[in-house]
Every structure is written in structure tokens, then in C-alpha cells.
Amino acid sequence: MALTADKKALIWKTLNETRGKIEPAEYKNYIFGLMFYKFLSQKAENWLAQQLRGESWANVWQQDADKAATFMQSKLGYVIQPGDMFSDWQAAINIDQFNITNVADSLTRFNQGVSQNAKATFAGIFDDMDLTSSRLGSNTQTRTKTLMDWISLIDQIELDEDSDVLGDLYEYLIGMFAANSGAKAGEFYTPHQVSDIMARILTAGREDKASYSLYDPAMGSGSLLLTTASYMHNDGVRGAIKYYGQEVITTTYNLGRINLMMHGVEYNDMHIHNADTLNADWPDGVTDGVDNPRMFDAVMENPPYSLKWDNTNREDDPRFKAGVSPKSKADFAFLQHGLYHLKQDGRMAIVLPHGVLFRGAAEGRIRKQLLEHRNISAVIGLPEKIFTNTGIPTIIMVLEKNRDTDDVLFIDASKGFEKQKNQNRLRQEDIDLIVETYVKRAGVDKYAHVATFDEIKENDFNLNIPRYVDTFEEEEPVDLVQVNQELMNVQDDIEQQENELLTMINELAVTDDSQAIIEATKRLLGGQHE
CATH class of the missing domain: 4.10.810 (Virus Scaffolding Protein; Chain A)
Known part of the structure; x- marks a missing residue:
């Protein structure tokens, strides 16, 4: 049973009231870390209950610890020793025998007990929980008290065994922390309404594919990957969907890994990397002088807008054959990286600022070549103030590698939204209209237009939406x-x-x-x- 909006709001209010003087951006690292450890503990306990059939985990461990560890590793990818479960922490609190070292030692043993083939998934995933930080308290006693309060609080939150419910709560809290952590914090979070549009466009007509590979080279919290997968009919089938992502900020990289697993993604279906996408092409790419990139069915991105980057000596990089983006704006560099890793029959969606539609010089030349190669399928204008980290209006650009036609669908969805206190919000009817218009690929008066290549060429390859979609409403004549x-x-x-x-x-x-x-x-x- 899904958590209601009221229940989510109550959980957020309760959590937020316990953080004291710790800023939300830092507080989330502890809360999400503890939530995730509780999730892993419950998963291990549920699995053990099925396997041991009444025998205690402590007895099995005592008889042969190495064999017991290997047994759990082979199924879960990690080991949690007897006494180290989240429930053991709460039990120690209940009898006044808890110390912050209980958590520190448990996390150390967890890291040591990750299987070799799961290292990439779990390595360093709890590193953002600094248990020695003075923000938790000035000494061990006060830090222990702080941690006790948080563990008891999370213990009261009923984490349903259904990963959809747990993941739904986690996703909600990510959004709330993003909204309450200042402008920069929003960079790791794409609002679900935008994720939903991109996911439905990426999977339209492809929902029945037996297997599907997803790639987000600026993955943030991983919400785009998860939302896209949710529209595939084989979502939740082990091995059916492969998740690939790269994230440069380590804390956000950890957040994304946790988010995927809290949504029930198995560790061996995840391939998540912590690195700079533009500086380090991944996955694969050029190895020993040979270009051998991995290709994906769907690529999705919401990269940092107009990011400064090192564009020197990029002319020979196979990703940037259409041209090298200026050093002051990496928008087209992210776009070309994603397109480079797209299968011939794949589909890509990327969120970008409006400037990519009309800026000249190097960006104008890149845009022209993308159009000449029939890569740009659609341009969708979104309302302003729908992201937590910027108030500027943005677009979704849809791209493909092997299109039969050279036209471009323009959709002006900038006026369809619900105004809220500090932000605008896309309503369900707004989302549905965008997706339905994309699928039908036909003109809609004052909303959408399918522009021919000649029409775009006449506009000197400028893709500014008002050039193609006339939203002007003529006023009634005045009776003098x-x-x-x-x-x-x-x-x-x-x-x-x-x-x-x-x-x-x-x-x-x-x-x-x-x-x-x-x-x-x-x-x-x-x-x-x-």
C-alpha cells in the first residue's frame, strides 16, 4: 500500500524537527545513510528467515563464519554480521547499552564484507556519514545521543518491504531536501513531473522490449533512470533492465546508488561510476587507441546548465565530431556525449537551457550539423520555475541517430502549469498533453508545429520555439x-x-x-x- 501524501508530509516534518543546527544538505547524508542501512538489514533478515528456518543467524555464524559470510554474499552481495543489524542497534538503545561505536564498527564490518563483484555498487556508500563530526555533538557522549535519537526516529518509520513504497518515500525526501537545501542542492534532483515526460517519451512504443539498457551520464539522484524503467513492462524482472550512470560529485553518486537499491534494483543490474563525464568517457569509449563505446537503448540527461569545462585538445575526441562546445558552456558537450553512446535505434532526451536553440559560433555549427544528420527529433519548451535550482525556463530536446525524416516537432508547453508558492508545477493534464502531442507528431494550433528542414534552414538553423509556434492571442477590437x-x-x-x-x-x-x-x-x- 502506497504512502499517502499526508503520511509523507508527517515523516518529513518529524525528520526535519530533529536536525537541530545541522543544515539540510548535510543532515540528509545521515538520514539517508541510516534509512539505507535499515533497508539492507531488513532485506538480510527477511532472506535469512527464509533460509535458516528458525535457526538463529548468530548460531550459524558461530559455527562457521567464513561459510556463512560467503553464503550471504553470494545472494545479496554483502554481509551483515550478527549484532550489526539495524534492529540490534535499536535493541541496544532500548536497554541503554548503545554507543556511537556500535554504528561505526558495524559500517566498517559491512564495508569489509562486500563481495568482490559487488564492490562497485557498495564501496564507500556510507562514507558521507561522518560520525566524528562536531556537528553531531562536541564529544562522544553527545554524538551518541544525537545518533540514538535519529535511529529511534527512523525505527518508528515503517519501511514497507515493498520496494516501491520505500523508494517512493525516499524519492519524496530527496525532493524535500533539495527544495530546502538552497539552490545548489537542486542540481542532484529532477522534479518527477519532468522525469515522467522524458521517461514516457523515451519508452513510447518500446514498452514491451524484453531487455532494455539505460544510461544517464549526469545521473544525480538517479530519478531519471528509475522513472524511465518504471514504464517498461519488465521493470522489476531481474536482469531485464540494466542501469548505467555516471556522477562527478561523490556525495550525489552515493545518493544515486542508494536510491536505485531502495527502489529494488539488484546490485548486479547496476553499473554506476563516480567520475567527470566530459573528462572521462565512460562506459568504455577509446581503449588502447581503439574506439569501442558501449551503446544504450535510451539515454537521459539533466546536466548542469551552461557549465564551464576544459575544452582544450578535444578535436580528436570521437564524441565531439559535430564540433567542440565553448569552454564557457558545456551544454552541447553533454548532448554529444549522450548521442555518442546511443544505439542506432535508440532514443535520447536531455534537459537544456533555451540558449542552445539559438546561440551562434561553435554552438550554431554543432546545431546545424545535428540537424543535417537528422538527429534532432523534437524540442519541447517547459514553463519557468519548475526546477529547485533555477527559475529559468528550460527545454527537453529529443534526439535519435537513425531517423527517416529531417523535420523537427516543436511544442510550446510553457504556459501549461499550476502556480504554487515558490515554484510552478506541471499538472497531470499538462504532462499528458506533451506526451500525446509528441506521439501523434502533428501540429496543434498555438501549441505545436512540425517544421520541415527547409523551414528550419530558412531560419538559419535557429530553433527558437516562437519562430515555429505562434502563441500570439489577438485582442478583440476596441469599440471607440x-x-x-x-x-x-x-x-x-x-x-x-x-x-x-x-x-x-x-x-x-x-x-x-x-x-x-x-x-x-x-x-x-x-x-x-x-
Whole structure:
């Protein structure tokens, strides 16, 4: 059963009230780390209950620890020793025998017990939980107390065994932390409404594929990967969907790995890398002088907008055959990287600022070549203020490698949204209209237009949406006779009010002071009432 919006809001309120002076951006590392450890513990305990059939994990471990560890590793990819479960921490708290070293030692043993083939998935995943930080307390005693409060709080949150429920809560909390952690924090989070549009476009007509490979080279929290997978009919089938992603910020990289696993993605279906996508082509790419990139069914990106990057000596990089992006704006570098890793029959969607549609020089040349190679399939204009980290309006660009036609679908969806306190929000009907228009690929008055290549060429390969979608609403003609009559009526009303005012003044008892007021009023009204 899914968590209700009220339940989510209550959990967020309760969590947020316990953070004290710790900023949300840092607090989330501890909360998500503890939530994830509880998730892994429950997963291990559920698996052990099926395997041991009443025998205790402590007894099995005592008889042959190495064999027991290998057994759990082979199935889960990790080992949690007896006494190190999340429930063991809470039990120690209940009998006043808990110390912060309980957590530190458990995490150390967890890291040591990850199987070799799961190292890439689990290595360093709890490193952001700095248990020695003075923000938790000035000494071991106060830090222990802080951790006890958080563990007891998370223990009260009923983490359903259904990964969809747990993942849904986790995704909600990611969004709340992003919204409350300042502008920069929003970089790791793509609002679900935008993810939903991209996912539905990427999978349209392909939902029945038996296997599917996804790639996000600027993955953030991994929400784009997960949302795209959710529209595949084989979502949740082990081995059916392979998840690939790269993220340069280590803390965000950990966040993304946790998010995927909290949504039930198995460790051997994940291939997540911590590196700079533009500087280190991954996965595969050029090895020993041979270009051998891995290709994907779907590529999705919401990269940092107009990022500065090192564009020197990039001319021979096979990813940037259409041209090298200027060093002040890496938008087209991210786009070309994703397109480079797309299968011939694949589909790609990327969020970008509007500038990529019309900026000239190197970007203009790249845009021209992409159009000449029929790579750009659609341009979708989104409303402003729908992201937590920027108020600027953005676009979704859809690309393919092997299209039969050279036209481009333009959709102006900038006016379809619900206004909220600090942000705008795409409603379900807005999302549905965008996707339905993309699938039908036909013009819609004042909303969408399919532009031919010749039309785009006439515009000098400028893709600015207003050049193709006319949203101008003509105002009704003004009836000048009616306006003149209304002005005359207003003038008559004014004269009537002035006459009534002077009549009232004349009826007053006259003194030297009031006479002065009467004369001043008459002068103000122009003397026409004397």
C-alpha cells in the first residue's frame, strides 16, 4: 500500500524537527545513510528467515563464519554480521547499552564484507556519514545521543518491504531536501513531473522490449533512470533492465546508488561510476587507441546548465565530431556525449537551457550539423520555475541517430502549469498533453508545429520555439464609440459629485476658517461652480 501524501508530509516534518543546527544538505547524508542501512538489514533478515528456518543467524555464524559470510554474499552481495543489524542497534538503545561505536564498527564490518563483484555498487556508500563530526555533538557522549535519537526516529518509520513504497518515500525526501537545501542542492534532483515526460517519451512504443539498457551520464539522484524503467513492462524482472550512470560529485553518486537499491534494483543490474563525464568517457569509449563505446537503448540527461569545462585538445575526441562546445558552456558537450553512446535505434532526451536553440559560433555549427544528420527529433519548451535550482525556463530536446525524416516537432508547453508558492508545477493534464502531442507528431494550433528542414534552414538553423509556434492571442477590437460614451458618463458622474459636495459646503455655518476652506475647494474645482 502506497504512502499517502499526508503520511509523507508527517515523516518529513518529524525528520526535519530533529536536525537541530545541522543544515539540510548535510543532515540528509545521515538520514539517508541510516534509512539505507535499515533497508539492507531488513532485506538480510527477511532472506535469512527464509533460509535458516528458525535457526538463529548468530548460531550459524558461530559455527562457521567464513561459510556463512560467503553464503550471504553470494545472494545479496554483502554481509551483515550478527549484532550489526539495524534492529540490534535499536535493541541496544532500548536497554541503554548503545554507543556511537556500535554504528561505526558495524559500517566498517559491512564495508569489509562486500563481495568482490559487488564492490562497485557498495564501496564507500556510507562514507558521507561522518560520525566524528562536531556537528553531531562536541564529544562522544553527545554524538551518541544525537545518533540514538535519529535511529529511534527512523525505527518508528515503517519501511514497507515493498520496494516501491520505500523508494517512493525516499524519492519524496530527496525532493524535500533539495527544495530546502538552497539552490545548489537542486542540481542532484529532477522534479518527477519532468522525469515522467522524458521517461514516457523515451519508452513510447518500446514498452514491451524484453531487455532494455539505460544510461544517464549526469545521473544525480538517479530519478531519471528509475522513472524511465518504471514504464517498461519488465521493470522489476531481474536482469531485464540494466542501469548505467555516471556522477562527478561523490556525495550525489552515493545518493544515486542508494536510491536505485531502495527502489529494488539488484546490485548486479547496476553499473554506476563516480567520475567527470566530459573528462572521462565512460562506459568504455577509446581503449588502447581503439574506439569501442558501449551503446544504450535510451539515454537521459539533466546536466548542469551552461557549465564551464576544459575544452582544450578535444578535436580528436570521437564524441565531439559535430564540433567542440565553448569552454564557457558545456551544454552541447553533454548532448554529444549522450548521442555518442546511443544505439542506432535508440532514443535520447536531455534537459537544456533555451540558449542552445539559438546561440551562434561553435554552438550554431554543432546545431546545424545535428540537424543535417537528422538527429534532432523534437524540442519541447517547459514553463519557468519548475526546477529547485533555477527559475529559468528550460527545454527537453529529443534526439535519435537513425531517423527517416529531417523535420523537427516543436511544442510550446510553457504556459501549461499550476502556480504554487515558490515554484510552478506541471499538472497531470499538462504532462499528458506533451506526451500525446509528441506521439501523434502533428501540429496543434498555438501549441505545436512540425517544421520541415527547409523551414528550419530558412531560419538559419535557429530553433527558437516562437519562430515555429505562434502563441500570439489577438485582442478583440476596441469599440471607440462605446469607449467615448463611457468617458462622457464618467465625466457626468464627476460633475454630479462635485455639485453635491459644494451644496453641502454652502449649507455649513460660515466662519472665517470655513470660508477659507470653501474658497480653496472652489478654486480646486476650477471655479466653474461659483
